[in-house]
Amino acid sequence: MTTRLIVWRHGNTDWNAGHRVQGQTDVPLNDLGRRQAAEAAELLLTMRPDAIVASDLQRAADTAAALATRTGLTVSHDERLRERFFGSWQGLTMTEVASQRPLEFARWKAGKDVGGDVEDLDVMGKRVSDALQDAAALVPAGGTVVVATHGAAARQGLAHLLGWSREQNRTLRALQNCHWAELTYDEDRDWQLGAYNVGVFADRPVPPAV
Template identity: 40%
Template sequence: MLSNDNAPPSTTILLIRHGETAWNAERRLQGHIDIALNAEGERQAALLAAALAPERIDHIISSDLARARQTAEAIARERGMQVGTDPALRERCYGGFEGLLYSEIAARFPREFAAWQARDVDGVLPPGTNQGGSFRQFFDRARGAIVKHATAYPGKTLALVAHGGVLECAYRAALGLSLETPRDFKVLNASVNRFVVEEGGLKLVSWGEVGHLQPAVLDDLT
C-alpha cells in the first residue's frame, strides 16, 4: 500500500468526561442544563489534573457548560494554560427530559421514553426549556466538533473536556458501531479516553482510564 506523504500529521485527542455532579449521583438528566461539579467532582478534577501534569497537552478545549469547564480549568491551572470553549462539545439536548429523574421521565413521557430506550436514533424528544434533538443529529455534531479541532491543530495533542454522550459518539465513530446498537461500554466521570484523528477519521487508542481516581467513579447509566 502506498503511503500518502502529503497527508497532514495525526492529532492526538485526550477526550475527557467532566467530573461528578449532584445530578449524576441521583441519576437526574442534565443535558443542556448548566449544573456545576459537586465536591466529589471537584476532587476528581484535581486528581485528573495531577495525573495529566506530566503529559504533553498543547491545547485545552471544553464544552461551555460549567461541569465541563470546571474540569478543564483544573487541568489548565496545573499547567498554567488557558481553556478554550466550544458549545458544539455540549451534551445532547434532551428537551422536556432535562431536569427529571429517569423514573420521572418514564412516568411523564412513556412513549418518548420507550423510544429513547429502544435506541430510536431519529426519535423526537418532547419540548422543554431547551429544544431537544435526535441522537443522529447529536452524533453528527459531536463527531464534527472533535474532527474540527483535530483538523485545526494537526500534529498536536488536545485535551477536549466534554460529556458522557460526546464520549459515546466518539467511541461509536472510532469503532464503526451502529448508532442503533445498545451502549454496552462504560462512560465514566473524569475518565481519560485517548484517540488519534487521521485524515478525518477517529481511531481509539485507550478507553476509560480512571486509575487516577479512588474510589470508583460513576458511569452515567448506573
C-alpha cells in the same frame, strides 16, 4: 506523525448523583466533581497536552480549568461540545422519565431517537464530531489535545467520528465522571480508538450519561 485526542467527561454534579437528567442545563460541579477534576488533571498532565477545549457548560468548563491551571494553557470553549439537548426531560430523575414518558423512555433505552423535543442522535453525533475534529486541528501533527465534554455527547461524537453504527456504539458503556477516551489520527489509518473509560475512579458506579 500521529495526533492524539483525549475526550474527557466532566466531573460529578449533584444532578449526576441524584440520577437527574441534565442535558444542557448548566449544573455546576459538586465537591466530589472538583476533586475528581483535580486528580484526573494530575494524570492528564503527564500526557503533555498542547491544547485544551471544553464545552461552554459550567461543569465541563470547570473540569477543563483544573487541567489548564496545571499546564498554563488557555481553555477554548465550543458550544458544539454541549451535552445532548433533552428538552422536557431536563430536571427530571430517570425514574420520573420512565413513569411520565414511558414510550420515549423505552425508545431511549433501546438506543433509538426519542422524538419530541429531545435532540436526535445523528444530529448530536455530527455536531460533536465536527467539534472534535476542529479541536484536533488546533495542534500540529504529533500533538495532543484534551477535550472536556459530556457523557452522551462523548459517546455519540466518538461513534460518528469513527464511522460506527448505532449497534456498535451501544457496545460502549457510558464514560464515568472524569474518565476519558484516547484516540489517535494519522493520514494512513484515519481515526482509531486506543483506550476507553480511563481514569482515576474505575471502581465507582457510573451515573447515567445524561
